[in-house]
Amino acid sequence: MSLKNKLNRLKNHIISETSPVKPVIPVKQETKAELNPAGLKPVKYGEDFCLLREISYPLDYQHGLYKLKDCADAVKRWNESSLNHPLSAKGHRPEDLFFFDTETTGLGGGTGNMIFLLGHASFSENEVTVRQHLLPKPGHEVALYKDFLKYVDITTLVTYNGKSFDWPQVKTRHTLIRDFVPELPSFGHFDLYHASRRLWKHKEYALKLMNVESEMLNIKREDDVPGYLAPIIYQHYVQTQDEAVLEGILKHNELDVLTLITLYTHLSNSLLNIGSGQTADEIEQYEVARWYETAGEHQTALKEYESIAKKGFNKSFDAKYKVAHKHKKEKNWPEAVMAWEEIAANDSGKLKIDASIQLAMYYEHAEKNNELALKWTESAIAYAKELNRLAKLKNIDSILSEGNKRKNRLNGKLLSNYSPGKRRK
Structure with a gap:
């Protein structure tokens, strides 16, 4: 043969x-x-x-x-x-x-x-x-x-x-x-x-x-x-x-x-071609931005994240979360809070949990509003449990552990504020 x-x-x-x-x-x-x-x-x-x-x-x-x-x-x-x-x-x-x-x-x-x-x-x-x-x-x-x-x-x-x-x-x-x-x-x-x-x-x-x-x-x-x-x-x-x-x-x-x-x-x-609008694949565009961020080109990456966030497609919430993080670092709280609230209200994945946690941290430490901080903490815990029930969530134990610590701490602060003889802060 x-x-x-x-x-x-x-x-x-x-x-x-x-x-x-x-x-x-x-x-x-x-x-x-x-x-x-x-x-x-x-x-x-x-x-x-x-x-x-x-x-x-x-x-x-x-x-x-x-x-x-x-x-x-x-x-x-x-x-x-x-x-x-x-x-x-x-x-x-x-x-x-x-x-x-x-x-x-x-x-x-x-x-x-x-x-x-x-x-x-x-x-x-x-x-x-x-x-x-x-x-x-x-x-x-x-x-x-x-x-x-x-x-x-x-x-x-x-x-x-x-x-x-x-x-x-x-x-x-x-x-x-x-x-x-x-x-x-x-x-x-x-x-x-x-x-x-x-x-x-x-x-x-x-x-x-x-x-x-x-x-x-x-x-x-x-x-x-x-x-x-x-x-x-x-x-x-x-x-x-x-x-x-x-x-x-x-x-x-x-x-x-x-x-x-x-x-x-x-x-x-x-x-x-970054910034030119010539990238047909939005996910590829997002990964290009991430790679530039890793390479230290933060402004270049941020502009691309902002462009993706405006499109409202697959990676818009991921990009919006990246933009919100930049606002947080610059203490531009109104813009950051607006982005987190939009993600928490509309995303159906883990970003909903992450945005809720960011809002809880903001209201506890920046606004000193323990009631709103507790609300967002409980929202993050509840959605983490629901998402884990539908599809096993990575790091679920860590998310729930940190969430419950924050919840107990906030409940303690609220109880302290409502104790007899103390004025509410």
Whole structure:
């Protein structure tokens, strides 16, 4: 039986045991030069060697929603922006970014897992070049890493889950041969998986790269070799040295690194378009604001919260609560109280409890109005119990414990004020 037929049988078996995957259709790849089926050429280092594949794309080549040159434009916009953000390319040129992905013999960590393909894409003045360094068989890793490290003169690595997987794997394999190869460079790292989770964790699909590119970037693939089949295909190649069987793996990896360029462009545009009203997804807009708040850009985040609060959609109360917190810090009590009262009256989630607690604290400590403070405390307790009955509420014990302490304290104050011989405060 041919390898293709074996893989088709295995693929059907694996897919039948997992949840269905939405089929994707490819963007047609057009390159400057026609390559042989694998496009690999040997690169020798003494008696050792690895295989190298190079393919170049013009900057006006479109991969999904964007042309490659749009990434260079995003870098330029970061340099023109005063915003501080972990994904900012300020101080960098497009040539400083190194879009990187690997293929390995397994998904586990440690020395037993071997990288057999190192793929990366880099900008030059007129094009993007994808280079792929392939391990011809075990025992040639010195040549593999010598060749790879010739091109790693970079400022920032761009990966998808590379902080947790790809780069630690590179460091592990490099450690085993460090006496024979150059040192690994130090650089910044944009991990687009973590960025995607921040903005799109509310989506109804797993944030695998193939889902993100299909659902968010309009990148479609046809006849793509699934990543889980790559180790099997590579083992077949090691046994037969038939480079033709590698064509699917090489194309899969090539598309992965091109997708990193498109994804970085898209994430940058989402972050740089803040305040423009161009974000279609209100939840994404809210998460962008939260990320800027975490990054210390409080005024930028506040403006976005105010914009979301006015829309009156899914995240309006969350945003309004954030705005109220800002008013509280500035002791702008009328605005804060108005926002809390609106949330307490209309929200149907935990924010109703939080707003009621804020009102109780305000009336107890700022207004010294124990009757109203008790009213809002009892409201928070009652709604916490109701919400917990409908759906288990996180930290319910803490909420009820603090609420009952406040309730007992307020009842004590009220009893004291109404004791015989004492005037009501």
